[in-house]
Amino acid sequence: MKSVCRFALVSLLLFAAGLVRAGEFRLEVDAGTDGRLAPLHQANSFGCSGGNVSPALRWHDAPAGTKSFVVTMYDPDAPTGSGWWHWVVANLPAATDHLAVGAGNPGGALPASARPVAGDNGEAAYLGSCPPPGPAHRYVFTVHALKVEKLDLPANATPALVGFHAWANGLGKASATFTAAR
Template identity: 55%
Template sequence: MRTIVILFTIIAGTLSLFAQDFTVTSNDISGQLSKNQEFSGFGCSGKNMSPALEWKDPPKGTKSFALTLYDPDAPTGSGWWHWLVFNIPNNVTHLAENASAQKTLPKGAVESVNDYGQTQFGGACPPAGDKAHRYVLTVYALDVEKLDLDADARPALVGYMLNAHAIAKSSTIGYYDQ
């Protein structure tokens, strides 16, 4: 009997993983990034525009969203955080291109400091001559309406809190080189 209960629990858990198709999409991030998403500074001359993105089918119980843009290939030993936004209301399912610079993020959303030391989107800027870097855009469905953090929160702390409260997450990857 105990074996049947364990087997049923495993099957039910596995099926619930496939019941939700929480996805994020961005024509600006998927594939090759453009000059619009390149940083302006650090030897780069892009437009530094945050990407347009949308997400759908968040899991039940989602109380807010957060997003990050991360370059795991940056030659720092710990990657590079380009954008961190949290406390996005649960009724929001998209952001327009350049929402960061135009200050059109949803009411209550917080942009925290990135690895450029700025509280806004910081575009791609891999070192000249490096292979194409991966830029991982992740949207998190969270079990809290608000993270008790402010714009000064560093990426490691934000990441810790996101992972502590994530119900689900979805990522898409773009590439960029100079």
């Protein structure tokens, strides 16, 4: 009995110290196979054709104390010197654990409190992949778990400002990376 109690106490202390986790915060994206974005998600601008439809996202095991989420899609390989923000949504409620296909598109089913932020194309909606001809680009989907119920953002908030506040108020993040080329 003493050894069982000792094991339970050690396990509790390790869990409290963050050395043992109940579950790892993770993101699943229904975007394609073999790590490549599906053609459905190719943008209809910049010379690509496709549906330009935001993929379904699901996240699991958010950190304790999460009060809201931010979701982003970013291309670090865009030929801009600063990458390209394709999609930014702030102020998703803590009860949210997924976004359905098309949620990021105009008229998509986002929670009422969600705040789409204009990406680098100037639109506050999902913009699918459309890299220039050449090497594949990486597209990083990330969900940030925040310790605040909402980010107080100005009307002209940029993805960089949202990122700053997400990092300053973050409890954890989960990402999934896909590639696309043409």
